[in-house]
Amino acid sequence: MSKRYKTKKFIVKREYQILAFILVFIAAGLVLLPKYKKNEGIMPELFVKNAISSERYISTDQLADKIINQDPSVLLIDMRSEKEFNEFSLPNAINIPLKNLLDDDYIGYIDQDIYDVILFSNDSFYADQAWMLGNRLGFKNLYVLKGGLNEWFNTIINPKYPDETMPREAFKLYDFRKAAGIYFGVGAPKTEKKAAPTKKVITVKKKKKRAAEGGC
Amino acid sequence: MKELEKTKRISISAVLFLLIILIGVVTFKKPKYVFEKDTATTLQKIIEKDHFLSLEDFNSIDPAQYILLDVRSNFEYAKGHLKDAINISTHQTFSDSSTKLLKSLKNGDKTIIVYGENPDNADSAWMLLYQLGYENVKILSAETKYTDGKFKIKNYDLEKPSVNYAQVMQKAQSSSGNKNEIKKSTPKKVIPKLKKKKRVAEGGC
Amino acid sequence: MGPLIPNGLIPVEWNYVIAILIGMAFGYILEASGFSSSRKLAGVFYGYDFVVLKVFFTSAVVSVIGLYYLDYLNFLDISQLYVQPTYLWAAIIGGMIMGVGFLAGGFCPGTSFCGAAIGKIDAIVFIIGLTIGIFVFAEAFTFLEPLFNSSNLGHITMVDILDISPYWFILIFTIIAIGSFVFSDWVRSKVKKVFY
Amino acid sequence: MKGKKQKNRHVYWNPYFGGFLLGLLIIATFYLTGRGLGASGAIKSGVVSMVHTVAPTHAENNAYYSKFIKEGESPLNNWLVFEAIGVLLGAFLSGALTGRLKLKVQHSPKISSRRRLIFALAGGLLFGLGAQIARGCTSGAALSGMAVLSVGGFITMIAIFGTGFMVAYFFRKNWI
Numbered sequence: 001m002s003k004r005y006k007t008k009k010f011i012v013k014r015e016y017q018i019l020a021f022i023l024v025f026i027a028a029g030l031v032l033l034p035k036y037k038k039n040e041g042i043m044p045e046l047f048v049k050n051a052i053s054s055e056r057y058i059s060t061d062q063l064a065d066k067i068i069n070q071d072p073s074v075l076l077i078d079m080r081s082e083k084e085f086n087e088f089s090l091p092n093a094i095n096i097p098l099k100n101l102l103d104d105d106y107i108g109y110i111d112q113d114i115y116d117v118i119l120f121s122n123d124s125f126y127a128d129q130a131w132m133l134g135n136r137l138g139f140k141n142l143y144v145l146k147g148g149l150n151e152w153f154n155t156i157i158n159p160k161y162p163d164e165t166m167p168r169e170a171f172k173l174y175d176f177r178k179a180a181g182i183y184f185g186v187g188a189p190k191t192e193k194k195a196a197p198t199k200k201v202i203t204v205k206k207k208k209k210r211a212a213e214g215g216c
Numbered sequence: 217m218k219e220l221e222k223t224k225r226i227s228i229s230a231v232l233f234l235l236i237i238l239i240g241v242v243t244f245k246k247p248k249y250v251f252e253k254d255t256a257t258t259l260q261k262i263i264e265k266d267h268f269l270s271l272e273d274f275n276s277i278d279p280a281q282y283i284l285l286d287v288r289s290n291f292e293y294a295k296g297h298l299k300d301a302i303n304i305s306t307h308q309t310f311s312d313s314s315t316k317l318l319k320s321l322k323n324g325d326k327t328i329i330v331y332g333e334n335p336d337n338a339d340s341a342w343m344l345l346y347q348l349g350y351e352n353v354k355i356l357s358a359e360t361k362y363t364d365g366k367f368k369i370k371n372y373d374l375e376k377p378s379v380n381y382a383q384v385m386q387k388a389q390s391s392s393g394n395k396n397e398i399k400k401s402t403p404k405k406v407i408p409k410l411k412k413k414k415r416v417a418e419g420g421c
Numbered sequence: 422m423g424p425l426i427p428n429g430l431i432p433v434e435w436n437y438v439i440a441i442l443i444g445m446a447f448g449y450i451l452e453a454s455g456f457s458s459s460r461k462l463a464g465v466f467y468g469y470d471f472v473v474l475k476v477f478f479t480s481a482v483v484s485v486i487g488l489y490y491l492d493y494l495n496f497l498d499i500s501q502l503y504v505q506p507t508y509l510w511a512a513i514i515g516g517m518i519m520g521v522g523f524l525a526g527g528f529c530p531g532t533s534f535c536g537a538a539i540g541k542i543d544a545i546v547f548i549i550g551l552t553i554g555i556f557v558f559a560e561a562f563t564f565l566e567p568l569f570n571s572s573n574l575g576h577i578t579m580v581d582i583l584d585i586s587p588y589w590f591i592l593i594f595t596i597i598a599i600g601s602f603v604f605s606d607w608v609r610s611k612v613k614k615v616f617y
Numbered sequence: 618m619k620g621k622k623q624k625n626r627h628v629y630w631n632p633y634f635g636g637f638l639l640g641l642l643i644i645a646t647f648y649l650t651g652r653g654l655g656a657s658g659a660i661k662s663g664v665v666s667m668v669h670t671v672a673p674t675h676a677e678n679n680a681y682y683s684k685f686i687k688e689g690e691s692p693l694n695n696w697l698v699f700e701a702i703g704v705l706l707g708a709f710l711s712g713a714l715t716g717r718l719k720l721k722v723q724h725s726p727k728i729s730s731r732r733r734l735i736f737a738l739a740g741g742l743l744f745g746l747g748a749q750i751a752r753g754c755t756s757g758a759a760l761s762g763m764a765v766l767s768v769g770g771f772i773t774m775i776a777i778f779g780t781g782f783m784v785a786y787f788f789r790k791n792w793i
Binding site: 424426431436437440441442444445448449451455457463466469475477478479480483484488497499502505508511516520522524527530535538539540541542543546549551552553556559560562563565568569574576581582587591 | 665733747749768784
Binding site: 013016023025026029033039043044047048051052121126128129137149154181185 | 227241259263336339377
């Protein structure tokens, strides 16, 4: 049994030589293979496909409807600066200035699958850019408020009275917007004062979830 | 106690390993298009906001220095467009002809100026081109419209609030008299689950 | 694109099933390679048995090569993998304590499980020792905390600190590993045989 | 092959073959779960849950235990614990197939089995302590760490084996 080891001259078995060669060959392959830049996020083709689809937009009317019905799945994110946010924002919105979008503190808000995240800014531009970045990183459930706050003020807060010639739907829409405007605190007749606030109190408690923290 | 000195199994598995890798490498196709800029760089670029070209600047620069890219649909383009503009609507960016054209423009001396119905519309094209590594792209910050048989272009103020929101709201509320209740409620702190955070997998001990 | 579970390609519910299957394979391989025998493990320090070194380095080389090939072929995003955070002094001092423990006990935690599974009493005692050790650590945590949390270098890899292409590093690492195999065989041919 | 195994139950795999398979397993682990293998974490979970059951308030006040105690979830509900169960099963399977199952204390003929057990206990104690300080043992920190080229993995590995060689002289009687 021990005879094998007592050879005076130390030699490596031929099989091991070949195996060693194979291993070095494989490792050298990594060095020799042509390098290419790795793609971060989704592939450009998919990016375009998502970008040209209009599904990412949500209209102000839809949003107003969601807020009034206290849709618990909505998470509003204000992309403007902190100053603008402090002056005015939509109810229950969270402020993530565009420049902080990818910060560790905020990325969790846009990279998740619980809420429908609705991004908005003054018009849809910042929100759209944020959406594009999120789209590239493969985040789901991101939406852009079409037209942003400008559109919000044009439609919900200050709806335009439709012309007489317009179809009936336009009037319906106007009524809805007017009512929504009252909900958001515009021109409510004094008699309705009581009705509005009770509605306003949002009791839906969103469940706090914490990131699973691993530890070693 | 000894281990097996036989090398049959290890030899077979090593050769298989090598074969699998070889097959993988041989059949591997390099993706045709990859994003060259990562998202952090892109975000930086967006914040700097020097990728816009106002209409005045556009009118003052020499047409030989730029190439206009119309990202609207072919139909809109046919109705009317800026002089010498080339039409590549966003979804056609990867078609053969536009790839060829864009490649020739990449890192050239000429600035690529994209425009659409409004800057918002041109933004996806810009984002795409920039992230694909085109440095010399700018968005024409203007609104284009085809009305009354004429193609018109006018300046567009980006991200400018149309009204002073806070003031309007205050006015509206004071007129209705229920100021207190409708005040902007303090943003509720919600902490959504951080799902795909990198390195979420914990290590073993 | 992998890793599959963090990217949601396999539902999280499968996590534990996969854990057991992976564990079984791990245990089987360790046991079949002889890691359940403490005398075999300790042999590497006396030159009569280099199975630890061989298995260890072979697996490190194969896994790192495989992972980088998967990364190259776009099956896996290597930047998403968990990298142990490096706490320099904690790693050195903890490693030294483990070194002494290895020599005294003749096992490491993974191999002691294997030994215990096939009925080695010393392995079971080793596991009891491990439990006490962890208990001692936790009780003395306030005292050990400065060391535990000192010199945090973050999730860094050799590529970050050596500023070298990972592929070159892998090639060099492979050659070093093969060199160590040859060296270990040479040492083994010189050292007095131990039978156990 | 099988008959041969019956005759010599102490024939192990070729170490390179074992290492190769282990390498593949680590690749599979990383590919599936994004994390490496581990062993001592399972015992840590065991200790935490034990202390938490015996003395809940103490466990919650202790800075270390409290890191791993989550409300409504047992510390044992952990990936590593399941993996450790798998290790036991797998090793048992391998031992059973090759006829290595036997209740015994393995030690050098020069020492008594009492001495061997005392040393095993002390070694385990030190290993447990060290593994917690270094945030991982040989499989968690060194083996998995080296697969992703983690600096910590290499440092831990060098520290373990470097110290091992340094102190090998003092423990020689135990082994050779």
